[in-house]
Amino acid sequence: MKNSIVAAVVAASLGIATAAQAEITVGFVTSQSGPGSSIGVLYDRGMKAAVEYASSVGAEKVKLIQLDDGSDPSAATRNARKLVEENKVDLLIGTATAASTSAMVAVANELKVPMIAISPISVAANEAGDRWAIVMPQPPSLMVKIVVDRMKRDGVKQFAYIGFSDAWGDLVYNGAQKPAEADGLKILTNERYARTDTSVTGQVLKMMATKPEAVLLGGSATQGALPPLALAERGYKGPLYGTPALLNTDFIRVGGKAVEGVQVSAGPVIVAEQLPDSHFSKKISMDFRAAYQKANGMPTSDGFSAYSFDAWLVFLDAAKRAMATGAKPGTPEFRVALKNAIFSTKDLVGTHAIYNFKPSDSYGVDDRALVMVRLVGGQWKYAP
Amino acid sequence: MNGEIAAILAMDGIASGAIYVLIGLGLVLIFAVTRVIFVPFGDIAAFTALSLASLETGGRPGTVGLVAVLAILATAVEATALVRNRALHRLPRALLFYLVLPLVPAAAVWFAAGTTLSMPLRIVLSLALVLPIAPLLDRIVFRPIADASVLLLLTVAVALHFALSGLGLMFFGPEGVRTKPLTDTVFDVAGLIVNGQTLLILAASIAFCGLLFLYFEFTIQGKALRATAVNRIGARLVGIRPTSTGTIAYLLASLLAGISGVLIAPVTTIFYDSGFLLGLKAFVGAIIGAMVSYPVTALGAVMVGLLESYTSFWLSAYKEVLVFGLLIPVLLWRSLSFSGTEEEEAEE
Structure with missing residues (x-):
């Protein structure tokens, strides 16, 4: 009798836990202090603009957890681990310096969490031969x-x-x-x-x-x-x-x-207002600038904040397709589904490029991105 | 490579060598008097440049906070020492030297921030602001371990460099700065274009070498510094206080570093951690002078500048390698021709 009550309580709490886990959690690491902060702060503002622009996948709200790595690769590693193991994030996004970004990719490969890198780095596949990270910037x-x-x-x-x-x-x-x-x-x-x-x-x-x-x-x-x-x-x-x-x-x-x-x-976003209306980047870049102005109270013309914005767009697009597979956010199945969705991104229009990702390559841009x-x-x- | 290119490169090399001369002389000065290889010395030069730049843009340089914190720390250390030694009557003097004097330029800069100052005033202010840093660091860090071995002092100096560049990042931020040129004049000497800035660097370097020479030869204080450098115990026996000569050495050397910082700020971008490489190249010059000889150090520093300039023409990718590689033959030659007694052992 007693056991069954305990079981019921456990089941109930588990039920609550899974309900809470239904929302998608994204872990975002950037350098808000240290030598990389001149770029890291821009990434942060770009992410604020992105959340201002869209913050839900279908009916599901997306929860964003942000951490500062102080431009230190070991702190980036710790942050990535903490986000995955304690906060059970479904996706990692980061960070400002190449060394820290590579450190996060290593964690993503090890713990099998999809990651979107916003610094230009070269990503190797993990030991099993599959990739967990894509890179937003132009190579x-x-x-x-x-x-x-x-x-x-x-x-x-x-x-x-x-x-x-x-x-x-x-x-x-x-x-x-x-x-x-x-x-x-x-x-x-x-x-x-x-x-x-x-x-x-x-x-x-x-x-x-x-x-x-x-x-x-x-x-x-x-x-x-x-x-x-x-x-x-x-x-x-x-x-x-x-x-x-x-x-x-x-x-x-x-x-x-x-x-x-x-x-x-x-990247075309740099000169967004001068682009002809027929250019793919014109509309989305102007939307981005409006969202940036609203979220940060200042105008922008830099290209870095647009990388976080594009990373968010890729994530939203992929998350929609991952949800359609029926996998529950917070589970390993969802991470795999999200990874597969990210690596099958097709003709997604962003501020910098039209993104097409394939499982064989972490870069997904072509000549149009510049x-x-x-x-x-x-x-x-x-x-x- | 023709004669004209060689001449341009020589001029360029002498100009950067002149900067290393100033820093190298400071390094030798501090080492001779206190036996400390003052690794953070280049940082002092970089901090001067950064202070100058933020005064130029009407900001409040981070050095103000740094000096204030150091002054308070040094005063606390000094006051504790005085209380322990029951020498309370010397407290007012300590307060004046360790708290009031360093804070005067800091306060001046604090209130001047936001107003546009003239160029000479900006330079004087940033020099005055940076001058107390090294003596205060000496009081806090090196004086308690003044009798330790050279190796320990060096280790502490290296640690101090890392602490300072961390503080530099905190106070100045990660952005690099470059100040307005001190002069825009250009001279035409026998078909060669010579920058006013280059001449200014040369003139400052020569002037300070001359002043140092006069100071060491003809003033009691200068002679006291030399005496401490030659033999610390002997100097003490004739009534020279090593602590005060140490402070004077740090002040003088800081002035040299400050001047080189002012001169270099318009020529290149200075970051919070730029000082290290500057100090390291000057250190190569100082090694050539065996850390004792001022004229040979100056020659060595100019040689480093020239080597840098010519290698930048022939093998630009290996420039730094060659400059630091110069240390190996110099050290070999130094150790082979070494015949004097080991001063370290003689003291102990």
Whole structure:
């Protein structure tokens, strides 16, 4: 008798538990402090805008749990574990630095939870050979390919390269090699400089000696302006090309006249208001900006917050299809269903791209995810 | 590579070498007097640049909070020591030196925030703000362990660097800054374009080397510093207090670091943790000078600058490797030609 009462109580509480578990829970990690916070805060605001834009799947409300990783990969790992094991989240989204994001992906692979990475990283499949994470941003090789294609269209036959002496400089240089070969362009130099350098005179002199028709910049933010300044000083008048890493107000401020006219590849959301109405990104980007304004009380023109927004769109779309399979949120079956749904995303329109994910690849964007923009009078102008 | 390129590179190298000279001299000065290899020294330079930048944008530099916290800590440490030694009559003096003096520039900056100051005033204020940091750190961290081995002092200095760069992140944020150029003038010397900024760096570096020389040769204080550097116990016997020479060394060295921070701020982007690499390259120069010789340190620092500049032309990807690789032949040569007695052992 007593046992049956206990059983009934347990069953009842379990019943309550499963009822509560019916809502989908999403764990979101970003860097609101530490060195990565300049980007992490944007991701946070983008997520606020996303929740403002839509916060339910069908009739189900979505619960979002947000944690700060302080730009520390070990904290990101702890957060991801805590979210999965204690909060039983169905999906992980994160985070600002590449190292922390990779750390979260490792947890996602181990605990078999789908994850949407919002920093550009390369994701490997887990030991069993399946992938649990997708990556929202455009892959660096694509960012460079679009630029090299544009050089070809502009009639450039050979160009000089200068970039950071770190992983980013390598990504840009390696990304440029293949399309340059395909387009018949010659890369004249592979000059490097450190983020902390005070001068690039030596590198620039060497580049000038090769008489380049154009220069490709593999730097970022403020220090990305160092080569254009030195080039202008040495009388270089040719065109400059760069990657989205230069989409930065400090780059414009420090570079001044020297960076005027520089062309970089960018997600279409950057120049949303200048896009033609027929462009896929126009409507959703304007909706995103309105939601951002409403949620954060300030306008936006950055591309980072749009990655969180797109991650949310991919999740909502996939969650709808995962719910249709009948799996209950909070269960391993639902996680698998959600993963399968995410990896079969088809033609989902986001602010940056039209997303198509396949189980064989973590990146899901194509050439349409980038447009070229030109710096005119301190403003980025859409250059179709 | 032709003559013109070589000349441009040489000029560039000497300009960055001049910055390393200032920091290298400071490192040697502190080490000679206190036996501390002051690893966070580059951070002091970076903090000056960051303070200058935030004064420029009309903000309130994070250094104010840092100095205030350090001043309060140092005063507490000093007061406790005085109470323990029953030397209460020296308390007012301690309060003046450890609390009031460091807080004067901090207070000035606090109230000046938001108003636009002229460039020279901004520079003086940020220098005055940064000057007390190293002496206060000395009082809090190094004086209690002043007689420890060089290795222990070095370990503590490394730990202090990490603490400082963490605080830097807290007070200044992760964004890099770059200040307005001190001068826009450009000179044409025999067909070479020379920046006013480069000349300013050179002039400042030479001027401070000269001033240091005069100070060490012709003032009692300077001679006391040299005496402490040569033999601490001997200096004590003739009435020189190592604690006060230590404080003077830290102040002087901070001034050098501050000046280099001001000079470098318009040339490159300074982040909260940029100081470390700056200090490390100057350290290579100081090693060439065996941490004792000022002229050889200066020469070594210029050499590092030149090496950096020429390798950036030939092998830009391996620039840092070559600069730090320079340490190996220098250390080999130093240890092979070493003939003096081990000072460490002589003291113990």
